[in-house]
Amino acid sequence: METIEKPSKRRSRFLASEARVAYICLIPAFLGLIFLTYVPLLGVLGISMTNWTGLAKPKFVGFDNYVKLFTADPYLKDSIIATLYYAVLSVAGSMIYSLFIAMLLNRKMPARGFFRAVFYVPFVLPAAAIFVGWSWLYEANFGFFNYILSEIGLNKILFIADSSYVVPSLSLIAVWLAGNLIVIFLAGLQNVPSVYHEAAEMDGAGAWDRFRHITIPCMTPIIFYNLLMSLIANLQVVTPSLALTNGGPGNASRFMTYLMYDQAFVNYKLGYACATTFIIFAILAAFTAFLFKTSSRWIFSEGGDER
Numbered sequence: 001m002e003t004i005e006k007p008s009k010r011r012s013r014f015l016a017s018e019a020r021v022a023y024i025c026l027i028p029a030f031l032g033l034i035f036l037t038y039v040p041l042l043g044v045l046g047i048s049m050t051n052w053t054g055l056a057k058p059k060f061v062g063f064d065n066y067v068k069l070f071t072a073d074p075y076l077k078d079s080i081i082a083t084l085y086y087a088v089l090s091v092a093g094s095m096i097y098s099l100f101i102a103m104l105l106n107r108k109m110p111a112r113g114f115f116r117a118v119f120y121v122p123f124v125l126p127a128a129a130i131f132v133g134w135s136w137l138y139e140a141n142f143g144f145f146n147y148i149l150s151e152i153g154l155n156k157i158l159f160i161a162d163s164s165y166v167v168p169s170l171s172l173i174a175v176w177l178a179g180n181l182i183v184i185f186l187a188g189l190q191n192v193p194s195v196y197h198e199a200a201e202m203d204g205a206g207a208w209d210r211f212r213h214i215t216i217p218c219m220t221p222i223i224f225y226n227l228l229m230s231l232i233a234n235l236q237v238v239t240p241s242l243a244l245t246n247g248g249p250g251n252a253s254r255f256m257t258y259l260m261y262d263q264a265f266v267n268y269k270l271g272y273a274c275a276t277t278f279i280i281f282a283i284l285a286a287f288t289a290f291l292f293k294t295s296s297r298w299i300f301s302e303g304g305d306e307r
Contacts, residue, residue, distance in 0.1 A: 048274035058271065065275035078251040079259045082167060086255060087234040089171035094178040094230050102185035123179030131243035134173050160244055163252035170240040170253060181226045188222035217300040224299055228291055235284055256280050
């Protein structure tokens with residue numbers, strides 16, 4: 001007599017088959033992660049322990065590059081301060097600006113698609129064109145911003161030639177370029193259940209109360225993602241220094257990635273530059289770990305409870 005296979009056994013065999021397919025499909029991703037991320041990272045760590053210049057044979061020096069960075073390098077401290085200052089201004093400004101614009105673009109309005117494209121376009125423009133344009137706006141004598149200041153009777157500002165203004169001025173460009181954050185926030189806003197807003201409005205909740213108690217909690221996973229991506233991008237800033245300031249005035253915009261570039265491609269100290277790179281990685285890892293560690297306190301699930 002033919003035996004009938006139990007449903008539980010069939011289900012377990014099906015799940016095992018699904019797991020095998022999943023593991024097979026993950027192999028390319030794992031290979032890419034290993035060979036494009038972890039192997040180069042180990043390579044950077046290895047080079048950072050040499051005095052390699054890219055021309056002569058590298059010589060192992062252990063942790064000498066790290067010791068020199070923290071004890072004798074004249075730029076490291078200023079570079080870390082400038083990078084953190086820029087990242088705080090850029091991340092905070094980008095998050096507030098992009099959420100505000102996304103909320104405006106989420107409303108019913110004429111030509112909404114056109115305005116969405118307008119705010120996204122800066123993100124995809126060539127970096128060289130962007131910074132050339134902003135250099136004209138910031139020009140000390142005939143720039144648009146200084147023209148406006150002179151017209152209203154205020155003194156002109158050396159936006160990128162004054163150490164007090166250069167980092168906020170560069171951060172303003174980063175905020176203007178936050179079109180990708182706007183798109184992601186917009187997608188998140190469209191997934192906030194409208195029934196919550198309708199119920200709160202029927203109970204007499206105003207716009208600010210609905211925003212604070214409904215929109216923000218429902219958007220916390222999106223806020224976390226945008227915050228993390230913006231922080232990582234802005235801690236690795238280099239293009240503004242290369243295009244506009246060359247690390248100046250003084251060391252005010254000598255960001256860590258620019259310092260690494262200067263060490264590697266100007267002074268040909270590749271081992272020293274790799275040590276700087278690993279410090280940048282350590283700072284990024286520390287901030288990322290902190291965000292993930294604290295995220296459970298303020299990220300809410302769809303039901304409204306904290307994770």
